[in-house]
Amino acid sequence: MTLATRSEDEVTVAPDDVVEDEPRTPRGWWRxxxxxxxxxxxxxxxxxxxxxxxxxxxxxxxxGALPQPGNLTLHNYSEVNAALDLGRALINSGIFxxxxxxxxxIFGVLAGYALAQLHFxxxxxxxxxxxxxLMVPFQLLIIPLYVLIVRNYGLGNxxxxxxxxxxxxxxxxFIFRQYFMQLPKELFDAARIDGANELRILTRVAxxxxxxxxxxxxxxxxxxxxxxxxxxxxxxxxxxMEPLAVALANYMNTVQSTVANPFGTxxxxxxxxxxxxxxxxxxxxxxxxxxxxxxxVKG
Amino acid sequence: xxxxxELPPRTRPSVVELEAEPPPSAPEPLVKRLGRVVLGRQPxxxxxxxxxxxxxxVLFAYPLGLSVWISFHSYFFxxxxxxxxxxxxxxxxxRAVLSDPAVRQSLLNILIFLVINVxxxxxxxxxxxxxxxxxxxxxxxxxxxxxxxxVTASVAMVAVWLFMFNSTGVVNAVLGPLAPVPSWLVNQGxxxxxxxxxxxxxxxxxxILLYLAALQNVPKELYEAASMDGASWWxxxxxxxxxxxxxxxxxxxxxxxxxxxxxxxEPYLLTAGGGxxxxxxxxxxxMYQTGIEQNHPDFxxxxxxxxxxxxxxxxxAQRLLQRHQA
Numbered sequence: 001m002t003l004a005t006r007s008e009d010e011v012t013v014a015p016d017d018v019v020e021d022e023p024r025t026p027r028g029w030w031r032x033x034x035x036x037x038x039x040x041x042x043x044x045x046x047x048x049x050x051x052x053x054x055x056x057x058x059x060x061x062x063x064g065a066l067p068q069p070g071n072l073t074l075h076n077y078s079e080v081n082a083a084l085d086l087g088r089a090l091i092n093s094g095i096f097x098x099x100x101x102x103x104x105x106i107f108g109v110l111a112g113y114a115l116a117q118l119h120f121x122x123x124x125x126x127x128x129x130x131x132x133x134l135m136v137p138f139q140l141l142i143i144p145l146y147v148l149i150v151r152n153y154g155l156g157n158x159x160x161x162x163x164x165x166x167x168x169x170x171x172x173x174f175i176f177r178q179y180f181m182q183l184p185k186e187l188f189d190a191a192r193i194d195g196a197n198e199l200r201i202l203t204r205v206a207x208x209x210x211x212x213x214x215x216x217x218x219x220x221x222x223x224x225x226x227x228x229x230x231x232x233x234x235x236x237x238x239x240x241m242e243p244l245a246v247a248l249a250n251y252m253n254t255v256q257s258t259v260a261n262p263f264g265t266x267x268x269x270x271x272x273x274x275x276x277x278x279x280x281x282x283x284x285x286x287x288x289x290x291x292x293x294x295x296x297v298k299g
Numbered sequence: 300x301x302x303x304x305e306l307p308p309r310t311r312p313s314v315v316e317l318e319a320e321p322p323p324s325a326p327e328p329l330v331k332r333l334g335r336v337v338l339g340r341q342p343x344x345x346x347x348x349x350x351x352x353x354x355x356x357v358l359f360a361y362p363l364g365l366s367v368w369i370s371f372h373s374y375f376f377x378x379x380x381x382x383x384x385x386x387x388x389x390x391x392x393x394r395a396v397l398s399d400p401a402v403r404q405s406l407l408n409i410l411i412f413l414v415i416n417v418x419x420x421x422x423x424x425x426x427x428x429x430x431x432x433x434x435x436x437x438x439x440x441x442x443x444x445x446x447x448x449x450v451t452a453s454v455a456m457v458a459v460w461l462f463m464f465n466s467t468g469v470v471n472a473v474l475g476p477l478a479p480v481p482s483w484l485v486n487q488g489x490x491x492x493x494x495x496x497x498x499x500x501x502x503x504x505x506x507i508l509l510y511l512a513a514l515q516n517v518p519k520e521l522y523e524a525a526s527m528d529g530a531s532w533w534x535x536x537x538x539x540x541x542x543x544x545x546x547x548x549x550x551x552x553x554x555x556x557x558x559x560x561x562x563x564x565e566p567y568l569l570t571a572g573g574g575x576x577x578x579x580x581x582x583x584x585x586m587y588q589t590g591i592e593q594n595h596p597d598f599x600x601x602x603x604x605x606x607x608x609x610x611x612x613x614x615x616a617q618r619l620l621q622r623h624q625a
Binding site: 031032034035036038039041042043044046048051052060061062064065104107108110111113114118119120121122123126129130132133136137139140141142143145146147148151164165167169173180197198199209222223227229230234245246248249252253263266267269270271274277278280281282283285288 | 361
């Protein structure tokens with residue numbers, strides 16, 4: 001009661017400068033409560049994944065949402081490791097993702113720089129093609145890509161075939177272009193007059209200035225192949241080539257009562273799959289911010 | 300929006316621009332000057348752009364063309380080395396696609412998906428973004444919470460949802476007698492809405508970031524003026540925020556349609572191959588099932604081409620609308 005009147009007073013005393021930004025008003029508390037409920041909805045499945053992966057016997061009742069001291073085990077992790085060969089699957093995911101990152105950072109930066117700062121024949125065409133590629137979902141091309149890569153080029157079951165359709169992430173190229181365009185043109189002209197060649201200008205002048213964009217683009221590129229399911233699923237026919245997402249999904253479709261706690265085992269695998277991406281984004285979260293992402297999609 | 304304003308001057312290099320350039324002080328050899336006119340001022344750009352151009356040509360343009368070619372022929376996979384006739388069949392594949400009840404069902408499913416996903420995504424992400432766009436304690440923490448599902452593999456998240464939403468899962472344990480029978484993911488009426496809610500949940504964080512970026516461009520004075528006039532928080536949301544972020548709202552609608560045209564992992568894993576009885580099948584799932592599992596790549600290609608056209612029409616409509624509004 002007293003609390004309510006107090007905040008009421010605050011509002012009447014200084015109505016115009018606190019209203020929007022003041023969490024101590026009743027409105028502010030509502031906002032915080034809304035965010036808290038939202039955060040809970042978003043984070044609970046992660047929490048539940050960890051709890052579920054540690055259960056000795058499956059407990060789906062409400063009490064199972066809290067870790068029960070008598071029902072804790074790491075056995076599910078060794079179970080899923082035995083079934084999937086986690087190490088091998090992680091290496092496959094790493095090669096797939098690493099290949100895409102490498103190609104994107106080399107060829108994508110070159111293309112982004114050329115699109116932003118160089119004047120050459122065909123630049124407009126390249127730009128239009130990039131926009132078209134950004135619009136047409138990759139999934140709609142799976143049939144011809146399958147025909148080409150698996151049937152015609154015989155690249156089924158190979159890392160090259162897995163990487164190829166993702167090799168240069170166009171969203172990353174777009175981000176690079178946007179950031180290179182924001183750099184003042186005089187900077188480049190000055191370097192050119194000093195006799196630096198374009199490759200030198202790119203690596204010594206332009207790249208150091210857009211390092212945050214580089215990280216943002218790398219983060220966005222990372223989650224593509226690391227989380228991708230459809231394409232590596234189509235192209236791998238042997239378990240030893242499967243990235244973790246595919247191996248886990250196949251396991252989810254086949255596991256029945258072969259293990260004591262099937263859900264626990266699956267959740268343990270899910271946890272291993274989720275952790276690298278989540279850790280990476282939390283560690284670099286200051287690069288995954290609104291303006292960077294915003295500039296990427298506002299074309 | 301800020302970026303767009305910066306685009307035009309440099310995206311459209313024109314012949315005029317080339318000719319307008321002042322002549323160099325020293326006389327240049329004709330070959331060099333000719334090369335500059337033909338290849339542009341910095342021909343090295345061709346070399347820089349070449350790998351990406353090659354990538355687009357080989358892994359986008361050619362497959363797109365091949366898809367169209369396959370869709371007009373009778374095409375099936377054979378053992379390696381066996382060559383078979385692939386006769387031109389005109390629009391037969393397209394007729395087959397358009398008269399297939401499974402395709403119609405999948406398009407209806409996408410419609411259900413959009414009807415649930417778009418308003419939910421727009422409403423919730425705008426609400427949460429405007430709540431985040433103020434001096435709130437633990438802002439970075441909340442932001443991270445919201446986008447963590449977005450960065451996590453769908454396969455991993457589907458595993459958790461399967462655990463939570465199965466017939467004896469924790470969600471039904473909470474709901475008790477209110478839980479639907481059969482349970483969510485195997486219920487004819489609930490399967491597609493469940494997929495739509497799952498995708499909304501997974502992608503919301505990304506859209507919150509987009510709205511946050513847009514909100515930072517809405518002039519603060521508008522809010523101050525509105526609250527001076529005694530407008531409530533809700534009123535200000537309607538009168539200032541909603542029109543201020545309209546571009547992003549259109550963009551999100553567009554992206555939702557593209558995501559809808561793209562769904563595969565979710566119906567394949569979450570509802571066990573688009574079940575029950577195709578009630579959550581997506582067009583891409585059908586493409587996989589008919590094209591690769593049942594060896595009718597011609598049918599699947601025709602479906603793919605139609606979807607590409609559909610997406611392009613939607614994008615073009617959005618562009619036109621935006622130009623109209625501006």
